[in-house]
Structure formats: C-alpha cells, structure tokens
Amino acid sequence: MAFNLSTFFQKESSSVLGVDIGTSSIKVVQLKREHGRVLLETYGAIALGPYAGVEIGRATSLPAEKIAEALKDVIREANVTVQNASLSIPYASSLISILKLPASVEKQLAQVVPIEARKYIPVPINEVMLDWFVVGADSKTEPTGKIEVLLVAIHNDTIAKFRDIASDAGLTVAFFEIEVFSAVRAALEHGIAPVAVVDMGAATTKFYVVERGLIRESHIISHGSQDLTLSASRALGVSVTQAEEWKRKFGLGATDNTIPAEAKLAESFTLSLSPLLSELSRTIAAYESRLNQSISQLVLTGGGAGLKGMLEYAQGKIPTEVFLADPFSKSQAPAFLEKILKEAGPEFSVAVGLALRRLQEMG
Ligand SMILES: Nc1ncnc2c1ncn2[C@@H]1O[C@H](COP(=O)(O)OP(=O)(O)OP(=O)(O)O)[C@@H](O)[C@H]1O
Numbered sequence: 239m240a241f242n243l244s245t246f247f248q249k250e251s252s253s254v255l256g257v258d259i260g261t262s263s264i265k266v267v268q269l270k271r272e273h274g275r276v277l278l279e280t281y282g283a284i285a286l287g288p289y290a291g292v293e294i295g296r297a298t299s300l301p302a303e304k305i306a307e308a309l310k311d312v313i314r315e316a317n318v319t320v321q322n323a324s325l326s327i328p329y330a331s332s333l334i335s336i337l338k339l340p341a342s343v344e345k346q347l348a349q350v351v352p353i354e355a356r357k358y359i360p361v362p363i364n365e366v367m368l369d370w371f372v373v374g375a376d377s378k379t380e381p382t383g384k385i386e387v388l389l390v391a392i393h394n395d396t397i398a399k400f401r402d403i404a405s406d407a408g409l410t411v412a413f414f415e416i417e418v419f420s421a422v423r424a425a426l427e428h429g430i431a432p433v434a435v436v437d438m439g440a441a442t443t444k445f446y447v448v449e450r451g452l453i454r455e456s457h458i459i460s461h462g463s464q465d466l467t468l469s470a471s472r473a474l475g476v477s478v479t480q481a482e483e484w485k486r487k488f489g490l491g492a493t494d495n496t497i498p499a500e501a502k503l504a505e506s507f508t509l510s511l512s513p514l515l516s517e518l519s520r521t522i523a524a525y526e527s528r529l530n531q532s533i534s535q536l537v538l539t540g541g542g543a544g545l546k547g548m549l550e551y552a553q554g555k556i557p558t559e560v561f562l563a564d565p566f567s568k569s570q571a572p573a574f575l576e577k578i579l580k581e582a583g584p585e586f587s588v589a590v591g592l593a594l595r596r597l598q599e600m601g
Pocket residue numbers: 259260261262263264294295296328438439440441442443462463464467482485486487489539540541542543544545546585
C-alpha cells in the first residue's frame with residue numbers, strides 16, 4: 239500500500255462538527271481525531287424557546303432565519319471552530335419503511351425501488367430524496383426468497399430548509415442524516431441482538447428497534463418531556479418556567495424538602511410518564527411476539543432521559559433491561575468532566591453520532 243502524505247496533513251484539521259436541530263433546542267458537538275483517538279473538543283446546547291417566545295424546554299416551530307440565529311449563538315457560545323458541519327434531519331420530516339422485494343431484483347434496485355416507493359410515499363416521487371439499504375433476507379421472517387430493503391425518503395423542501403439554516407449560520411454541509419441513524423450510532427455498542435432505542439424529546443418520543451446495526455422498526459409516540467413540565471405546572475400551580483427548573487433540578491428525586499411540594503412534584507412526573515412507559519412495554523412485547531425474538535436491552539436517550547431517577551423508574555416498569563445512553567464515552571475528555579458528560583450525554587446522542595460518522599468518513 240502506498241504511503242499517502244495527504245492523510246498526514248489532514249490530521250492537522252481533523253476536527254468535525256455535528257449539529258442536531260431539535261424542536262426544543264439545538265445541540266452541537268465538535269470532535270477531533272488525534273493519534274487514532276477521538277477527542278471531545280467542545281459541545282453546547284441552546285434552547286429554542288426564547289427565540290419563539292415560549293419557555294425553555296418546550297417544542298417550537300420556527301422559521302429558518304430564527305433557527306439560524308440560535309445556531310449562530312450556540313456556535314459562538316461553545317467556541318466551535320469548524321465550519322463544515324453534519325446535520326440531522328428530524329425523523330418526523332422523513333419517511334422510513336421496509337420494502338419486501340423478490341430477491342431476483344437485487345441487482346436492479348436503482349430502477350425498482352423508486353417505482354415501489356410510490357406505494358409508500360404520499361407525495362410525488364420527484365419531490366423527495368430517496369435512499370435505501372438492503373437490510374437482509376431474514377430466513378425466519380422471509381422464507382420466500384424475498385429481500386428486505388429499508389427505504390428512506392426526505393422531502394426536498396426539508397433539505398432546502400436545513401441547507402438555508404446552515405448557510406445563514408456560516409456553515410457548509412458535509413452531509414444530512416436522519417436523526418435515527420445518528421442516535422443509534424452514538425447510543426449503542428456493536429451488537430447482534432435486537433435492541434430498542436428510545437429518544438425522549440420535548441414534544442415526542444421516538445422508538446427504534448435496531449438489529450445487527452440496522453434499523454428494523456421506528457415510530458413516534460406523541461408524549462415528550464415537556465408534558466412532564468406542563469402537568470407539574472398544573473398540579474402544583476406554578477409557572478411553566480418554575481416547573482421546568484424543578485424538573486431539571488430534582489427530577490423524580492425531590493426528597494429533601496427543598497421545595498414545598500416535592501412529593502407532589504415527583505408524583506406528577508410519574509403520572510405523566512406512566513402512559514409512555516406502558517406504551518413502550520406494549521410495543522416491545524408486540525415486537526417480540528411478532529418476530530419470536532426477545533429485545534435484549536432498551537437504551538434511553540434524548541434530553542428527557544436526563545430526568546434524575548428516570549433509569550430506576552423506567553426499569554421498575556419495563557421488563558427489558560434499561561440503560562442510559564452515554565455517547566460521550568465514545569470520545570475522550572479531561573477526567574474532571576466525566577460526571578458532567580455522563581449526565582448530559584443522552585441529550586447529545588444525535589450530535590455525537592453525526593460527528594462520529596464524519597470522523598469515520600475522513601478515515
Ligand atoms: N436534566 C433534565 N432533566 C429532565 N428533563 C430534561 C433535562 N434536560 C432537558 N430535559 C428535557 O428534555 C427535553 C428536550 O430534549 P431534547 O433536547 O432531546 O429534545 P429535542 O431534540 O429538542 O426534541 P425532538 O428530538 O423531539 O425534536 C425538554 O423538554 C427538556 O425539558
């Protein structure tokens with residue numbers, strides 16, 4: 239193999255940037271490869287609420303200019319130095335389905351998939367960007383000589399919007415990736431058995447099943463961490479801002495009499511979480527019985543998973559073994575940051591996953 243000097247020089251500028259534009263906040267993570275190790279250079283998050291005139295922690299729906307403004311602010315606050323960014327596309331703006339096709343067409347997928355995709359995509363095919371991956375021919379589920387193809391479609395308008403946001407904020411785009419794939423890359427270790435990944439955002443929770451590194455199933459549950467804040471605010475008769483502050487400070491563990499109604503606070507959170515956890519249990523059970531295969535673990539990610547006491551509470555309600563995502567463990571940082579990074583980790587899974595892919599691509 240020829241020795242390539244250019245790879246040497248690239249190492250000088252091997253920093254990469256992952257940008258996750260969520261509905262409630264933007265997260266940025268800058269990583270660098272040095273001597274074969276992945277270093278965390280900087281990270282930061284900024285709430286979008288204030289740009290939309292709503293409280294911190296709430297989901298927003300903002301025009302591109304406002305999002306670009308927030309992105310610029312977080313880039314400055316976090317001292318980001320990389321301009322070439324990898325961006326996530328929200329799961330809700332994408333369409334993911336599994337096509338079952340005869341194995342005989344495997345060599346003609348470029349022709350067959352766009353035609354087949356029309357059956358699954360509710361808009362004209364020329365309005366979307368299509369991508370696909372063969373996810374295998376599982377002999378257990380498909381004994382009939384069929385292959386399964388994971389189809390991914392993103393509307394052109396969505397891509398255009400995120401391109402505008404990036405360029406308004408002074409960034410160039412290395413690639414776009416649907417957040418499912420980024421979250422899974424950052425939240426999971428390599429494994430074969432099916433694993434569930436649950437991304438708890440502000441307004442919604444996303445549920446994915448990953449098997450042999452491939453996404454087998456995904457859907458959205460319309461319950462998110464802002465629902466905890468809103469119900470605590472109602473139950474305790476305090477402002478949404480106050481409830482959000484208490485949620486982040488005490489979580490399910492307000493037991494030290496620091497606030498007047500701490501027991502009520504934890505109770506309102508568990509009341510709000512309970513239907514979500516039941517739905518997760520049911521979804522897992524349904525998947526397991528349909529494929530006659532057990533899900534080995536459930537990994538919680540997203541800002542909502544940062545709730546103090548969440549892991550223990552979820553474990554008490556769900557028979558599958560539950561873990562918290564620890565995406566920063568895939569990079570190195572000064573030891574004194576260890577605890578902070580473990581706690582903040584779940585919120586940054588998508589941004590870390592984007593940056594990790596970029597580092598992989600740069601070799
Ligand atoms: N320490 C914490 N404890 C409890 N909840 C938290 C904590 N930190 C953030 N949250 C909550 O997590 C939610 C935001 O999570 P996240 O940043 O993953 O959402 P998002 O990416 O903006 O949303 P989405 O993925 O749905 O677009 C907010 O509702 C916020 O209140």
